[in-house]
């Protein structure tokens with residue numbers, strides 16, 4: 001068909017606006033945005049015709065459907081629940097640590113109205129937003145003082161800016177890390193105005209390397225947890241205890257970026273020993289920073305604990321205002337930390353810790369249940385249960401795996417990757433992986449409710 005004839009077959013705006021379904025969107029987005037959206041699509045349709053991609057007259061119903069879909073995209077929230085069937089517990093792309101429903105319920109009550117976020121109810125005047133959890137943090141870690149900012153990257157930036165500006169910060173060459181999302185220690189140093197003084201070598205740094213580097217220009221010693229990698233073999237690093245003693249001797253603060261930061265030892269669950277925040281404080285670190293949404297299992301935050309004299313400097317720094325946490329974070333952090341008063345509660349009430357603590361046997365039971373629920377439906381898959389390994393994620397315990405079970409789907413008719421892609425387009429997207437032509441649904445990161453959704457949704461594929 002001739003291009004001009006096809007162009008003439010495009011319905012005009014008024015015709016489209018008469019459509020009942022399209023008109024319904026007017027209530028939600030207003031007539032101006034509605035017309036703009038339609039105009040955009042008509043523009044696209046025109047280009048497609050001119051480029052020769054459309055050979056027949058425009059079908060009015062198809063066009064309306066296309067407009068409807070676009071409008072739906074525009075009006076529906078883009079951020080939504082997904083089901084994490086990857087088994088990676090602290091999946092940064094999927095929002096790291098989930099917050100429990102009970103905590104969300106309490107936050108809802110508080111955040112949908114006003115709160116005492118920065119109001120001291122006992123004294124009847126302005127208070128501090130850390131006041132809801134700083135004593136708890138001190139109690140749990142043994143530190144003198146505590147605060148929190150937006151995330152751990154911000155915490156490190158703040159510590160360096162407030163204590164190291166125009167001075168040298170001594171860091172081991174083996175600890176100049178890059179964390180996902182472009183957080184690199186040397187870059188953060190530059191941003192903070194601190195001068196990086198590298199000591200030692202990639203695999204070995206000794207106490208005397210630090211010692212020799214101390215001059216009039218030294219502002220701090222920084223120890224960075226090599227969260228997401230491990231140097232194995234002929235290696236040596238200096239323990240925080242010895243660094244703290246060296247710092248005290250020279251009157252230099254010793255800071256630690258602990259990365260994930262655990263308050264409970266995870267060895268019982270088959271993970272290697274990680275220094276806990278308490279151990280770092282006990283060993284004499286002046287300030288320790290760690291993330292709220294990694295192994296702590298709380299909201300995104302950068303928690304700083306340590307000596308009061310340094311914390312006071314941080315609190316007065318202008319960056320603190322720019323990096324301050326909001327009411328949701330303050331509330332969620334307080335609730336998270338309260339669970340740690342009794343470690344048993346932390347392990348059963350914080351979803352991320354609960355997933356770590358799940359035994360392979362628990363997971364096998366869940367996997368069998370999911371498998372059976374699926375087998376009862378007529379699905380075009382061969383379905384089975386197989387052992388698998390899950391990761392912690394979030395740059396924590398990079399070399400450790402947790403043993404569990406997965407429901408494994410095999411499909412003869414379709415390509416595995418095509419099914420994995422289609423699962424991401426479901427109303428509640430299911431994120432999973434393809435391995436040796438099989439779809440792996442790791443059950444460790446699934447709630448009971450997720451399993452029911454998966455079974456329901458697979459029928460839509």
Ligand SMILES: *Cc1c(COP(=O)(O)O)cnc(C)c1O
Pocket residue numbers: 151152153154156177179183224225226227228257258259260290291292301302394395
């Ligand atoms: C994860 C991590 C960070 C960044 O923490 P965020 O809370 O993601 O900003 C910084 N340093 C180390 C060592 C980390 O592991």
